[in-house]
Structures are given as structure tokens and as C-alpha cells.
Amino acid sequence: MYNLEKLIVPDSHDDNLKLNCSYCPKCERKYFPLKEICADCLDSLTNIEINSNGRIFSYTTIRTDSPFYKAPYTLAFVDLDEGVRLLARVNVESHQQLDSNKRVKGVRTPITTKDGETINAFEFKIIEEV
Amino acid sequence: MRDVAVIGMGMTPFGKFPETPISKLGYTAIIEALKDSGIEKQRIEAAFIGSVYGEMGIGQKILMEIGLTGIPVTNVENACASGSSAFREAWLQVSMGAIDVALAVGIEQLSTSISGPIPLNLEDYEVSQGLILPAQYALMSRRYMDRYGITEEQLAQVSVKNHYNGTLNPKSQYRKKMTLEEIMSSRPIADPIKLLECCPIGDGAAAAILVSKEYAKKLGISNPVCVKSSVLMSGDTVYEPEESVWSQKLINKTVSKAYEDAGLGPNDIDFAEVHDAYPIAELLAYEGLQFCKPGDSGKLLSDGVTELTGAKPVNTSGGLLSKGHPLAATGVAQLYEIYLQLHGRAENRQIERNGKLPLVGVAETMGGGGISNLSGNICSIIILAR
Numbered sequence: 001m002y003n004l005e006k007l008i009v010p011d012s013h014d015d016n017l018k019l020n021c022s023y024c025p026k027c028e029r030k031y032f033p034l035k036e037i038c039a040d041c042l043d044s045l046t047n048i049e050i051n052s053n054g055r056i057f058s059y060t061t062i063r064t065d066s067p068f069y070k071a072p073y074t075l076a077f078v079d080l081d082e083g084v085r086l087l088a089r090v091n092v093e094s095h096q097q098l099d100s101n102k103r104v105k106g107v108r109t110p111i112t113t114k115d116g117e118t119i120n121a122f123e124f125k126i127i128e129e130v
Numbered sequence: 131m132r133d134v135a136v137i138g139m140g141m142t143p144f145g146k147f148p149e150t151p152i153s154k155l156g157y158t159a160i161i162e163a164l165k166d167s168g169i170e171k172q173r174i175e176a177a178f179i180g181s182v183y184g185e186m187g188i189g190q191k192i193l194m195e196i197g198l199t200g201i202p203v204t205n206v207e208n209a210c211a212s213g214s215s216a217f218r219e220a221w222l223q224v225s226m227g228a229i230d231v232a233l234a235v236g237i238e239q240l241s242t243s244i245s246g247p248i249p250l251n252l253e254d255y256e257v258s259q260g261l262i263l264p265a266q267y268a269l270m271s272r273r274y275m276d277r278y279g280i281t282e283e284q285l286a287q288v289s290v291k292n293h294y295n296g297t298l299n300p301k302s303q304y305r306k307k308m309t310l311e312e313i314m315s316s317r318p319i320a321d322p323i324k325l326l327e328c329c330p331i332g333d334g335a336a337a338a339i340l341v342s343k344e345y346a347k348k349l350g351i352s353n354p355v356c357v358k359s360s361v362l363m364s365g366d367t368v369y370e371p372e373e374s375v376w377s378q379k380l381i382n383k384t385v386s387k388a389y390e391d392a393g394l395g396p397n398d399i400d401f402a403e404v405h406d407a408y409p410i411a412e413l414l415a416y417e418g419l420q421f422c423k424p425g426d427s428g429k430l431l432s433d434g435v436t437e438l439t440g441a442k443p444v445n446t447s448g449g450l451l452s453k454g455h456p457l458a459a460t461g462v463a464q465l466y467e468i469y470l471q472l473h474g475r476a477e478n479r480q481i482e483r484n485g486k487l488p489l490v491g492v493a494e495t496m497g498g499g500g501i502s503n504l505s506g507n508i509c510s511i512i513i514l515a516r
Contacts, residue, residue, distance in 0.1 A: 002258035033255040060268035063318040079371035100276040
């Protein structure tokens with residue numbers, strides 16, 4: 001299993017959760033999840049911290065158990081304002097409606113696997129727009 | 131490059147055959163193709179065997195059963211397009227003049243090893259977030275629904291159409307009509323995808339004999355089915371926000387190149403077999419094949435254009451949804467359907483227009499999923515014509 005915890009910047013607070021991202025200073029290209037070399041110039045990448053605010057591109061609720069998790073859970077492609085697309089869980093509260101284009105932000109969350117193991121991961125929450 | 135003809139094809143029925151040795155699935159399809167071609171097995175100069183989960187040396191294991199040894203045998207893995215890729219290698223070698231006669235096979239036996247979705251790499255980031263293959267297609271479906279107003283019913287209608295076509299194909303895994311209500315009320319898998327919108331797990335094989343057109347002429351075969359183009363492309367990486375959904379740009383690019391290579395356009399295509407692993411994939415194929423404008427695929431389907439009796443029938447075989455999807459067998463099986471249609475041998479599901487047989491068919495095969503940041507592992511477009 002991919003280590004999801006290493007993607008979270010350790011001292012960042014849930015009010016403004018930051019994620020680790022690979023970056024090529026020469027090509028000004030961001031890569032998520034972490035990667036060692038730039039696919040364009042083949043130079044080594046550096047690590048940068050990015051904000052986790054973004055917008056839902058698409059989403060699905062999975063209704064059948066997957067290799068790691070018991071159903072149901074909701075996954076979304078999130079387009080971060082920092083110009084990164086990533087797939088992660090979304091936590092939708094009962095009074096909320098999920099739509100493509102909804103604003104979201106990252107928060108820490110423990111996720112329990114089918115084996116009963118708890119992993120320190122992150123998920124997205126809907127930001128109510130005013 | 132020389133013109134290449136397909137002079138014989140064979141296919142096992144698709145279904146669950148856990149008791150049948152995998153080599154038997156393979157040689158059954160090959161023997162049918164040989165008989166269909168009328169040539170002796172000794173004429174085969176090289177063999178290309180597509181398989182995803184087959185064991186090491188699967189091609190040799192099959193071919194030794196029918197005494198076909200001492201020739202170059204190449205086993206090909208390219209996800210769901212493994213069979214298409216094997217066919218393309220055979221086509222290339224004949225086309226380039228390295229050999230005159232080649233055998234291409236796609237084979238898979240999933241019932242002995244897999245139940246449920248196809249297993250993905252557990253070290254992958256997206257898979258570790260909980261991605262399963264149907265979810266990949268669900269994410270495509272949802273974006274398309276929100277962007278173009280395509281409905282869940284329209285998506286389900288793909289499955290209705292293909293299951294109907296499957297009832298007319300004696301080699302189809304499912305030969306049962308499914309109503310819209312049955313599909314809509316089947317078990318949810320990954321919203322909006324339901325169980326009867328997922329291609330089934332199954333086993334099967336398909337085979338093709340390819341020869342140069344001159345060689346076909348020497349054999350006395352006039353007006354054979356020929357390969358007009360065969361294009362293979364891997365998918366782009368996606369690290370940044372973009373509007374296209376998974377595999378969409380890849381299909382569009384591969385089709386454009388295949389049309390260019392063949393000197394043909396969408397108006398020249400009479401019918402298609404496409405990779406309907408899930409309904410959204412068939413809709414994206416309509417648009418990629420330029421049968422309609424982006425976003426109009428739902429309407430094309432609702433208007434009946436892609437039905438058996440429509441102007442551009444798609445998946446007359448039943449498609450992956452009904453005929454089944456033994457991964458590597460699929461690409462060659464799609465060509466088998468096109469081959470039958472072009473010869474007027476598709477029986478109850480034969481396409482005819484004003485009493486005439488179709489002349490040009492296209493097969494689209496999409497491989498992969500479950501590799502983070504990769505928008506489709508591989509796409510194959512093969513155009514066959516008489």
C-alpha cells in the first residue's frame with residue numbers, strides 16, 4: 001500500500017492543511033503524488049508544500065468492498081488551486097449535496113482498512129460557499 | 131509497407147470454462163482459423179500470442195499441442211489490448227515483408243483466478259486511496275453527466291442495446307435480453323455504475339491468420355478482408371487539471387492517426403466494435419470515432435443510430451458487456467466480429483444496407499486503468515475492409 005501519511009506536511013494545521021508535492025524548478029512542473037525525476041527534463045525533483053484548497057472535478061461513491069476498504073466511501077478527483085489534480089476521499093455530511101465543481105479543502109483523517117488497521121490519511125471536506 | 135489480408139479467423143465461445151485447460155481454449159480458436167483460411171499449419175512463419183494473466187510461455191504451451199514448434203513465438207502483454215497488440219505485431223511483420231504468413235491470438239482464462247473487479251497494483255497511489263476499475267469509469271461517467279446532461283438511463287441504454295445484440299450471437303457469454311429496469315435496479319457498484327453495466331469475468335480465445343495480399347492472391351483468394359490501418363498509442367500523463375476524462379484524448383488521437391493512415395474518415399466507416407467495458411466507454415468511442423460531436427453521444431444512442439438496424443451499428447457482437455471480456459481475447463474477438471460481418475457470415479445479426487454487405491469496420495480497444503496519473507495505458511484502433 002502507498003504510504004498516504006507521507007503526503008501530509010507534518011506540522012500543517014487542519015485550518016490550512018498542506019500536502020507534499022514534487023516540483024521541477026527548471027520546468028516549473030508539479031507532480032503529485034511524489035516522484036523522483038521530472039518527466040520532461042529528467043532532473044531530480046525537489047519537495048514543495050502546496051495548499052489543499054480546490055474544486056471537485058468528478059466523484060463516485062463506491063458500493064462494493066475494494067482491496068483495502070469496506071464500502072461505502074466516496075472518492076473524487078480534486079483540482080487543487082495550486083494546479084494539481086489528485087484522487088482522494090471526500091467526506092460528505094448528510095445535509096450536503098456533492099456536485100462537480102464544489103469547493104473543497106483537505107483535512108487529516110484516520111481511515112480504517114478492512115484488516116482493522118488505522119492509517120493516518122487525508123480527505124476533502126466541502127467548503128460552504130457564501 | 132505491403133497490403134495485408136486476414137484470410138482466416140476463429141473464436142471460442144466466451145464464458146466461464148474453469149474445467150477447460152487454457153491450451154485447449156487457444157488451439158480451438160487456432161484450428162478454427164486454420165480451417166477457415168484453408169492453409170496448412172506448416173505455412174505459419176511466426177506467432178504472436180496476447181495474454182494478460184497467462185503463465186510464462188503461454189504461446190508455446192498452446193502451439194506445442196498442435197505441433198507448431200520451431201518458429202518465432204512472441205508473447206504479448208498490453209492490458210486489455212494485448213490481443214490487439216499481438217495482431218498488430220503480426221500485421222507489421224507481414225506488412226514489412228519479413229514474413230508472408232503470421233498467426234495472431236488473444237487468450238485469457240479469468241474464471242480460475244479472479245472474481246469481482248480485475249486486480250490492480252496495490253502499491254499504486256490511487257488504488258491505495260480505494261480506486262477500483264469500475265470507479266475509474268464511474269468518475270468519467272459522472273463528469274460527463276454533469277458536463278453534457280447525459281443521464282443514467284442513457285448510460286444504461288448502452289447495456290440494453292449490447293445485451294440485445296448478444297442474444298443474437300451464439301458465442302456471447304450472456305445471451306439474455308436485459309431491460310432498462312433490470313439494469314437500473316441491479317446492484318450499485320460505483321455510482322452511477324451498476325452491476326449489469328460491468329463487463330463480466332470470463333474465458334475465451336480468438337485467432338487470426340494474416341498473409342500478404344499477394345500471398346492471398348496466390349492462394350486464389352479474391353477480395354479478401356484487408357487491414358487498412360492498425361495504430362497503437364499509449365496514454366498521456368495527467369498531473370494538472372484538464373477537462374477531458376480518462377482515456378478520452380487517447381482515443382481521439384489514436385482514431386485520428388488510424389483514419390489518416392487508412393486514408394478514410396468517419397463517413398467511410400460502416401460499423402464498429404468498441405471497448406464497452408462500462409457504458410461510458412462506448413459513448414466516448416462514438417465521439418472519438420467522430421460519429422458525433424463531443425457531448426452528443428447520448429443522443430446518438432437514443433436516436434438508435436448505433437443499434438443493429440441503425441446507420442452506424444456499434445457492438446453487433448454484444449460488446450464486452452454481453453459477449454464478455456476475457457481481457458487479451460477481446461481485441462481479436464472484436465476483429466472476428468468485423469470479419470464475419472464483412473463476409474456476410476454474422477447470421478441473425480448481419481448488417482445489410484439495401485441488400486448490400488458492409489465494407490469497412492473499425493475496432494477500438496482500450497487497455498488499462500489503475501496507474502495513477504496515466505490517462506489510459508494503451509489504445510488500439512484497427513480498420514478492416516473488403
